[in-house]
Amino acid sequence: SFNMSWTASHLIGPTLSGLLFGLHSRLPFWLAAALCILLFSVMWASVSERIPRLQKEIASSPSEPEESNQGRRFLYAIWIANFASFFILGNARYQFPMLAMDLTLSPYAIGLLMSCIGLAQFLGFFFLRGSERWHFNKRYLLGAQLLAACGLLLIFFFRQPIVFALAFIMLGLCASLTYYSSLYYTVRLMKRKGKGTGLHESILGGGVVLGPLLGGIMAHSVGLRAPYVLCLVMLAVVVIIELSLIKKDLKT
Numbered sequence: 001s002f003n004m005s006w007t008a009s010h011l012i013g014p015t016l017s018g019l020l021f022g023l024h025s026r027l028p029f030w031l032a033a034a035l036c037i038l039l040f041s042v043m044w045a046s047v048s049e050r051i052p053r054l055q056k057e058i059a060s061s062p063s064e065p066e067e068s069n070q071g072r073r074f075l076y077a078i079w080i081a082n083f084a085s086f087f088i089l090g091n092a093r094y095q096f097p098m099l100a101m102d103l104t105l106s107p108y109a110i111g112l113l114m115s116c117i118g119l120a121q122f123l124g125f126f127f128l129r130g131s132e133r134w135h136f137n138k139r140y141l142l143g144a145q146l147l148a149a150c151g152l153l154l155i156f157f158f159r160q161p162i163v164f165a166l167a168f169i170m171l172g173l174c175a176s177l178t179y180y181s182s183l184y185y186t187v188r189l190m191k192r193k194g195k196g197t198g199l200h201e202s203i204l205g206g207g208v209v210l211g212p213l214l215g216g217i218m219a220h221s222v223g224l225r226a227p228y229v230l231c232l233v234m235l236a237v238v239v240i241i242e243l244s245l246i247k248k249d250l251k252t
Contacts, residue, residue, distance in 0.1 A: 003125040003180065010118030018111015074136055075185045077242040079200070081141060082182040083207040084238040085175040088148060090211025091227045092117060092171055096155070096164075099224040103159050113161065116168035117175075124176025135184075138246050140177060142239065148174035149235055156228045179204065 020027035093114060100110045134140040151170030154163050182200050190196035215227030 003129075003176075003183075004122055007118050007121040007125060007176075011115050011122055012118075014111040014114035014118065016111070018106075018108040018114070021107040021111070071136055071185065071189055073245040074138075075182075075189050077245040078141070078178065078181045078185050079203050080238050080241055080245075081145065082175075082178040082200070083203050084145075084235055085148065085171075085178040086204040086207030087211035087234055088152065088171055088207075088231045089117065089175050090208045091215040091231055092155075092168060094212040095215045095219055095224075095227045098219065099155075100164075102224055105161060109161055113164050113168055116165045117172040120169040120172025121176040121179075124173050125180060128177065128180045134177065134181065138242075141181065141242070144174040144177040145235060145239055147171075149232060152228045152232050152235070156225050156232075 016031070017028035020031060096113070097110055100113070105113075128134060147170040151167035151174075154167035154170075158164070158167075182204070183197065186196040186200045187193055211231075215230060218226040218230050
């Protein structure tokens with residue numbers, strides 16, 4: 001539900017922003033500022049501070065389980081996969097609008113295309129939370145990354161908006177599986193949950209930063225479609241590393 005809540009904003013935000021941008025280029029930012037002020041006011045009025053109560057230590061309380069070594073390399077493979085997913089999404093979100101403008105797509109059309117990523121992530125999280133089939137299953141991981149590769153090829157070779165929409169749905173579905181898996185395996189396999197979730201977010205954050213940065217260099221020096229070739233190369237390298245890690249994990 002937490003994942004679905006923030007992806008809902010990625011679904012609604014670009015759609016609404018694209019519509020408002022077509023009316024006036026500053027309207028999306030004014031609306032965002034107004035929403036921030038409104039939410040701050042609501043939280044200020046409704047959330048009250050609480051004085052923490054001291055709780056007595058219970059001797060019979062169960063100790064935290066030891067950190068699991070089983071599946072650890074699978075966790076590392078998922079972290080790498082999640083880095084690649086957000087590396088790709090960074091390029092899709094921040095480099096694609098330049099290509100879209102070059103193809104004379106309207107701001108509203110660009111917003112709708114960006115919202116396809118949020119829609120795919122929202123649906124992916126919805127279905128993943130109700131199933132356990134993907135747990136420690138490399139086929140789901142590799143299948144999702146195959147979808148991402150197909151999506152990147154569609155962006156590289158085609159120029160029709162409907163094809164771009166399909167490509168972004170593929171990228172969003174891949175990212176939903178790697179994000180959900182990374183968070184799930186981190187919490188399940190690591191004893192220090194806080195440190196683990198911090199690593200999870202730091203790794204995907206690295207992809208969000210490096211993706212548009214390197215993609216921007218490629219777009220500037222080679223061409224507006226070059227970032228997606230970079231993403232394909234990154235994905236291929238990541239899959240090779242993942243397979244190596246997963247095979248070692250299965251042997252141990």
